[in-house]
Amino acid sequence: MNILHLYENMELGGAETHILTLAKEFSQNNHKVFIGSPNGPAIELFHRNNIIHLNIDNFYDIKSTIEKVYSFCIENEIDIIHCHYFCSQLVGVIIGSVLNIPVVTTVHGVYNNENIGIFQDYFSGIIFVSEEACEKHISQIRTNNYEKAKIIHNSVEVKSNNIKKPDSLTDEKLNILYISRLDNDKFPSINFIIDALFKLAPKINWRLKILGSGNRFNDIVGKSAKVNNELAEERIQVLGAKKNVSQYIISSDVVIGVGRVILEGIQWKKPVICIGNSNYVGLIDKSKLNKISQVNFTDRNSVENLDVSSLQKDLHKIVRSDPELLKTIEQNYKEVLNKYSSNVSYSKHLEVYNNAKRLNKPTQFHNLMNDLQKSSLIGGYFKDLVYASNLDYPIYHEKQEKILMIPNFSDPLDTWKENLEQFLNSQRLLENFSLTIKIPNHLLYKSDSIIKDIEDVLFKYQANSRIADIVVDIYNLTSEGEVALINKHNVFIHTNRQQIFLMIQCKLLEISVINNIELMNRQLPEQVEN
Structure with a gap:
């Protein structure tokens, strides 16, 4: 299986050595292991053992970290996310929930860790390195989650059974x-x-x-x-x-x-x-x-x-x-x-991973959003997302079902035009959906020419354009405003490769994400003739 470890340090400490020892053992048993962390003195040891490294400069830049880890998990077909310590647990839970990947965490000590209680439903395995660590945190875990918990002590790679005594x-x-x-x-x-x-x-x-x-x-x-x-x-x-x-x-x-x-x-x-x-x-x-x-x-x-x-x-x-x-x-x-020994630890971790795959289930995102509100790690832009249900946005459409596009009009590979044409060319979509086209903040200075480009497409489909419910949004939005706008819609059309975090936001808000509006047209039920 493909395993991604997430850890927000890379010094020459005990936790890093623990992760390295475990990664080496899994690699030797034909699994593919990756480490997502900042650069640091210990990273050379991972490179030396052919453990592929995803560089995460600052785990507490939640938006950037989530984008990196999301893409990495897809590109490398990750089967298990194994997170260590605080912010990596938050990131692991979000990515695991969005991509439906089992998430395992290790509690390395007796420090206070609110994440164990808050995110217990989203962890498919919870490992404690000692009985003491387990006793410290077990009161946070509901009895229905006890089967996820396991004690696995630290381990070492035993190299030889005949070491010569120094003279x-x-x-x-x-x-x-x-x-x-x-x-x-x-x-x-x-x-x-x-x-x-x-x-x-x-x-x-x-x-x-x-x-x-x-x-x-x-x-x-x-x-x-x-x-x-x-x-x-x-x-x-x-x-x-x-x-x-x-x-x-x-x-x-x-x-x-x-x-x-x-x-x-x-x-x-x-x-x-x-x-x-x-x-x-x-x-x-x-x-x-x-x-x-x-x-x-x-x-x-x-x-x-x-x-x-x-x-x-x-x-x-x-x-x-x-x-x-x-x-x-x-x-x-x-x-x-x-x-x-590390081979004993390997067997126990493999059992946890297999059990995690069995216990993993699709996330109820409204529950996750409620639980994210309890985390002290949530702040800035992500805080707006978590509290999206409390936000409103002044946009008005005739139809209850609403589609959103936020194209990068400067990207020649952006598919906004094709999607707009497909929308205008579908009687069923026109009758069932409204469409919002948001001009991103960084392109508002070009809004006149962008609106002209949109009008050119509308002109090609004059007959259908007259009945289309389309709004072009030119507000300069704060992060709170952007979240409120997204939350007003039912479907998000992603039109370019720079929209990873937008897609994640939409999934967390239970908004459908598709990359081609024609797919919606095919999925709509045929109308029954009278």
Whole structure:
């Protein structure tokens, strides 16, 4: 199947790595995977793995994003839209509804996310990365949607089952690797680690490499430099974000972090220590691994406080190459292989996708428009569309059924003239429909010549023109006015390739969209003679 992931970041973080790992696994199983996102440091990794990228500069430019994703889904025959985080969920729901494509979303954490409750009827699958994330959001989901929900833990690509242990400890130097975003929400953890290692310097000959970037990067560089100065040697290296993280893991003696860092370290058969902002989990064994999986491999269901002596005890086990620790490393590896490997995740996601195709059903657009009003992400032009039912427009036609055209009269390929001729040439259309021809705002300065072109067509069909109910609209419309105009009609004739968003608007407003007025003529029932 053809799968499009939508995500509004492309840094070197856990969510990006999660999506990349999943995309690679699906590609290796003969599915075609695409990623729609901004450019960013991680995008090179997607290119390297032949994942086709749709560049979306700003997800919060809803109009532009929807146009891009709509066209991309049609061109690439997308079967599943898989969205991550906030704005991508909104875009996914709208495009999935308009094109009747199943939409799946992943909730990556315990942050507040109103979209899960608002759009639950339009998601055909809702994935939580942990039991904790599920518990956080399940109260928003009605019981009739429970079958859509599934917990799938983060996973890693398990590359080998025979990783050679580094020889660095023969020099009695313990090479420690810490991997994390270096942001405010992670700062207490790295701050503790640096302070603790400084205190342990007389007892353990350690070296620390820190991988990651974020808004506290400079603070950590400064703190590390101070420690190096105090110890009169370079004990800490702050290396920033890296794409070849696995190489640093392989050359380390122990990995410290939270989240998928835990899994990455285990799959390379390294001792792994989980240290969070508040609690010390310590050296990971099989039992701890499964326990912290419930909170996305963090410290949030642990009770031991951050304590230097606990870290010292665990590091000494590694320095001594404790036989029990070596057994634990093997057990951890097998547990990751059986529960948290990318091929296990692939099977579970494939089940969700197949289930989503089964559960997917055509959207009731009036319900969707009501639900869109509840979203805090709706603003600007799109807000006018959502509240279209409250708008009025001063246009008057004799007939109840109304057709709208908004041609680009500067485009020689625009089909407005052919459609107008077909309208004038059909007695049944003339008797059943009125027609509005709106001159777009950007062409109003040419309205006299455009009206002359329209009159030339009317003149060719003089007899029928006398009974035709046609209005040429030359108002300079605001976005609100354009939505109100569209909502006054029953049918929209799209006449050029630049009208993608207009077509989407019409579908959301339950207005029929066709590209040839003659199709309407064929679909009208034959009149019964008296």
